[in-house]
Amino acid sequence: MPIHLILGGARSGKSAYAEKLAIATAQPVTYIATAQIYDAEFGNRVAHHKARRPSDWRTIEQPFNLGATLLNTAKPDPCIIIDCLTLWLAQCICPDCERPPTFDWPTERQALLDALAKLAGTVIIVSNEVGMGIVPLGEINRQFQDEQGRLNQAVAQLADQVTFIAAGLPLKLKG
Numbered sequence: 001m002p003i004h005l006i007l008g009g010a011r012s013g014k015s016a017y018a019e020k021l022a023i024a025t026a027q028p029v030t031y032i033a034t035a036q037i038y039d040a041e042f043g044n045r046v047a048h049h050k051a052r053r054p055s056d057w058r059t060i061e062q063p064f065n066l067g068a069t070l071l072n073t074a075k076p077d078p079c080i081i082i083d084c085l086t087l088w089l090a091q092c093i094c095p096d097c098e099r100p101p102t103f104d105w106p107t108e109r110q111a112l113l114d115a116l117a118k119l120a121g122t123v124i125i126v127s128n129e130v131g132m133g134i135v136p137l138g139e140i141n142r143q144f145q146d147e148q149g150r151l152n153q154a155v156a157q158l159a160d161q162v163t164f165i166a167a168g169l170p171l172k173l174k175g
Contacts, residue, residue: 002122002123002160002161003116003119003123003125003155003158003159003160003161004018004021004122004123004124004125004159004160004161004162004163004175005125005127005152005155005156005159005161005162005163006018006021006124006125006126006127006162006163006165007127007128007129007152007162007163007164007165007173008128008129008164008165008166009128009129009132009166010128012165012166012167012168013165013167013168013169014084014126014127014128014165015049015083015084015126016052016168017163017165017168017170018081018083018124018125018126019052019053019081021124022057022079022081022122022124023054025079025122027077027078027079027121027122028056028058028077028078028079029054029056029057029058029078029079029080029081030057030058030059030060030073030078030079030080030081031053031057031058031059031060031080031081031083032059032060032062032066032069032070032073032080032081032082032083033046033049033059033060033061033062033083034062034063034066034082034083034084034085034087034088034091035061035063035084035087035091036063036087036091036097036098049083060073063087063088063091064088064091064092064099064100064103064108065100065108065111066082066088066108066111066112066115067108067110067111067112067113067114067115067116068111068115070082070112070115070116070119070123071115071118071119074115074119074120074121074123075120075121076120076121077121078121078122079121079122079123079124080119080121080122080123080124081124081125081126082123082124082125082126083126084125084126084127084128085125085126085127085128085148085151085152085155086127086128086130086148089144089147089148089151090144092105092108092109093105093140093143093144093147094140095140105147109151109154113154113155113158116155116158117158125155125159127148127151127152127155128148129152129164130144130145130148130149131145131148131149156173156174159174159175160174160175161174161175162174162175
């Protein structure tokens with residue numbers, strides 16, 4: 001089961017690169033979109049991503065319970081794209097986001113990691129690298145940066161391949 005983690009900054013080209021890899025597999029593709037839309041500008045970003053995807057790709061919009069969704073979706077033959085871990089994490093830890101009533105971030109995180117270790121098929125995961133700048137102001141911002149770094153490291157350990165994208169150009173980090 002190949003897992004490929006694609007890291008990069010905002011607007012680096014990481015999603016487009018993940019989509020290109022998925023097309024190259026010639027497998028049926030399921031696209032797991034983790035974002036919730038909270039404003040019109042972000043809705044436009046999501047619409048841009050949707051318009052770029054091939055029409056035969058199945059889309060699952062799943063902002064929570066990502067591990068369970070993967071276990072229910074993965075099969076030996078298809079390719080799954082998760083786009084992206086960054087928005088998923090932000091929704092999971094943001095106190096203002098609409099989370100399920102019994103939600104627990106450490107449990108959610110572990111469920112994802114456990115699922116990734118069990119999956120069949122090809123899994124391409126998109127995530128932002130957020131640790132290359134300054135330490136942000138504000139407790140929630142620092143918590144986000146720390147959790148994103150820890151999550152990326154944990155997924156990278158499970159991944160067969162890790163690629164960093166900058167200015168649309170891939171740099172192989174692992175595999």
